[in-house]
Amino acid sequence: MSRALRGNTPTVVHETIDGETILIHMGTGVYYSLEGTGSELWSLLEPGVHERDLLDHALVRWEGDRGQIEDAINALIIELMGEDLIVVGDNAATPLPPPGRVPFAPPQLAKFTDMQEFMLVDPLHDVDVAAGWPHVNPV
Amino acid sequence: MSTPSEDDLRALARRLAEEARHAGPAVEHVRRFGDARLRLCVTGRALADLLEALGGRPTQAPPDGCIRLWERPPGAPPVPWREHDLGPRGLVRRPGAPGETHAAVNEPHALTLVDVPAREVLWRSEAAAELPWWERAAPLRPALFWALAGPGRGLVHAGAVGDERGAVLLAGPGGSGKTTVALAAAADGMRYVADDYLLIEAGPPARAVNLFTTAKLDAGHLARFPALARRARRSADPVDGEKYVLPMPQDALATELVVRAVAVPQIAGPRTAVRSISGAAALLALAPSTAMQMPYDGGAVLATLASVVRGLPCFALEVGEDPADLAPAVDEMLERTAVPV
Numbered sequence: 001m002s003r004a005l006r007g008n009t010p011t012v013v014h015e016t017i018d019g020e021t022i023l024i025h026m027g028t029g030v031y032y033s034l035e036g037t038g039s040e041l042w043s044l045l046e047p048g049v050h051e052r053d054l055l056d057h058a059l060v061r062w063e064g065d066r067g068q069i070e071d072a073i074n075a076l077i078i079e080l081m082g083e084d085l086i087v088v089g090d091n092a093a094t095p096l097p098p099p100g101r102v103p104f105a106p107p108q109l110a111k112f113t114d115m116q117e118f119m120l121v122d123p124l125h126d127v128d129v130a131a132g133w134p135h136v137n138p139v
Numbered sequence: 140m141s142t143p144s145e146d147d148l149r150a151l152a153r154r155l156a157e158e159a160r161h162a163g164p165a166v167e168h169v170r171r172f173g174d175a176r177l178r179l180c181v182t183g184r185a186l187a188d189l190l191e192a193l194g195g196r197p198t199q200a201p202p203d204g205c206i207r208l209w210e211r212p213p214g215a216p217p218v219p220w221r222e223h224d225l226g227p228r229g230l231v232r233r234p235g236a237p238g239e240t241h242a243a244v245n246e247p248h249a250l251t252l253v254d255v256p257a258r259e260v261l262w263r264s265e266a267a268a269e270l271p272w273w274e275r276a277a278p279l280r281p282a283l284f285w286a287l288a289g290p291g292r293g294l295v296h297a298g299a300v301g302d303e304r305g306a307v308l309l310a311g312p313g314g315s316g317k318t319t320v321a322l323a324a325a326a327d328g329m330r331y332v333a334d335d336y337l338l339i340e341a342g343p344p345a346r347a348v349n350l351f352t353t354a355k356l357d358a359g360h361l362a363r364f365p366a367l368a369r370r371a372r373r374s375a376d377p378v379d380g381e382k383y384v385l386p387m388p389q390d391a392l393a394t395e396l397v398v399r400a401v402a403v404p405q406i407a408g409p410r411t412a413v414r415s416i417s418g419a420a421a422l423l424a425l426a427p428s429t430a431m432q433m434p435y436d437g438g439a440v441l442a443t444l445a446s447v448v449r450g451l452p453c454f455a456l457e458v459g460e461d462p463a464d465l466a467p468a469v470d471e472m473l474e475r476t477a478v479p480v
Contacts, residue, residue, distance in 0.1 A: 013430070013438035015445035020419035022445075024430050026438045029227075031427040033419065112423070114312065115431040 006089035007046035029116040038107030048092040057095045064104035072106040079109050142224045148241035155261045162209035169202045170195030173340045173348040175287045178202035182209040185267035189278045194349040204258030204286040210267040227434045244281040253285040260286045276384040277351045284433050291341035293440045296429040299332035299347035300324035304473045305399035306347045310425035316404030316458040320465050322364050327466030330393035345398040345447040356383040363462045399476040400452045407457035411464035414455050421453035452476050
């Protein structure tokens with residue numbers, strides 16, 4: 001059965017610039033980047049879309065082996081759900097027809113954890129108060 | 140007691156406002172930061188001294204926000220939350236549902252309580268004589284965040300330097316080289332807006348607005364910039380990690396500059412070099428560290444920063460070993476912004 005999926009906003013904030021989508025999970029401090037195919041898929045996922053509609057859209061949008069395209073998109077959905085960037089939603093829109101047909105490039109989610117420490121430390125107990133933020137007390 | 144409600148914060152705001160009124164005579168003045176005008180009402184000499192590191196220009200214009208500063212009096216009742224109720228950076232609560240207006244940030248040394256739509260900020264220090272060095276170097280950041288932020292305007296974790304042509308915004312996490320580039324440019328006669336935190340007005344054109352009149356130097360900066368280092372000061376008994384605080388010379392400070400480019404410094408090899416990068420790469424350097432270090436708006440600053448970065452040339456600035464190469468690199472970026480790509 002096809003699920004409705006949507007971006008996990010407002011916990012996740014996102015902006016797309018130069019065809020690349022930047023996502024910040026404000027609950028974990030992890031941030032991400034999606035380029036090309038991934039950015040385009042995010043633009044469909046974020047407002048809400050049924051998985052089946054997403055795959056149908058993808059098969060019209062991208063040239064390539066059907067099985068490979070479906071596998072890559074399913075893998076991205078699993079990864080995005082695992083990172084809490086998308087969630088199962090109640091409502092889904094039908095995507096507009098794609099603007100054209102281009103070769104498929106598997107989407108890749110780049111993950112950055114260097115800011116995560118800022119979110120995970122306890123601001124009263126873990127931070128070196130004398131040294132100031134973001135200096136964390138040595139363990 | 141669990142996380143306080145909006146009503147809890149409203150009640151606390153009334154109590155704290157009363158406490159501030161009874162704290163003693165307040166000195167008041169208004170400063171302009173970009174298009175924002177901020178009234179500062181300070182009780183006590185130690186807290187008045189704190190404002191020496193705060194930028195802005197005096198103005199007679201009516202304020203559109205206020206920060207009231209005083210010291211917690213002995214015997215003041217405790218706040219209605221516990222330490223484990225606090226979120227990132229001491230965030231107690233921020234407005235969420237319709238009709239909610241109050242936010243609170245509880246740092247170990249100070250409490251910030253805000254009526255957000257009114258831009259009325261109550262800032263109470265625990266002990267004015269014992270503020271940590273970094274609060275004295277760059278004071279009131281949560282209070283300024285709430286008092287100055289608005290649509291298209293916000294505090295940003297970034298530096299900025301430039302001249303009459305405009306500024307290069309310096310983006311990146313701590314240790315990436317923002318201070319090194321800012322000091323090198325200032326030492327070469329360029330104008331200094333910030334090495335770490337500034338106010339951005341998205342425009343267009345975007346403007347980088349000075350917030351603090353200081354730079355924060357580590358031992359490496361002292362060695363690389365001996366002329367500046369002579370004026371830098373540190374506590375007589377410094378704590379681990381305490382940096383030297385340099386009051387920037389008035390003639391080196393710029394109250395604001397139009398942003399012409401974004402640079403992402405990276406401590407690199409022996410030679411300084413400039414190369415173009417995508418706007419997304421610049422936003423990756425600029426936004427997460429800002430959103431994580433000041434998570435008080437749930438990441439709304441990302442949209443402001445994206446609007447700034449769009450349309451600006453963006454560069455990676457590979458910071459080499461010779462600081463004398465850095466000002467020419469900033470100059471090169473400003474020159475390149477003037478040439479159609």
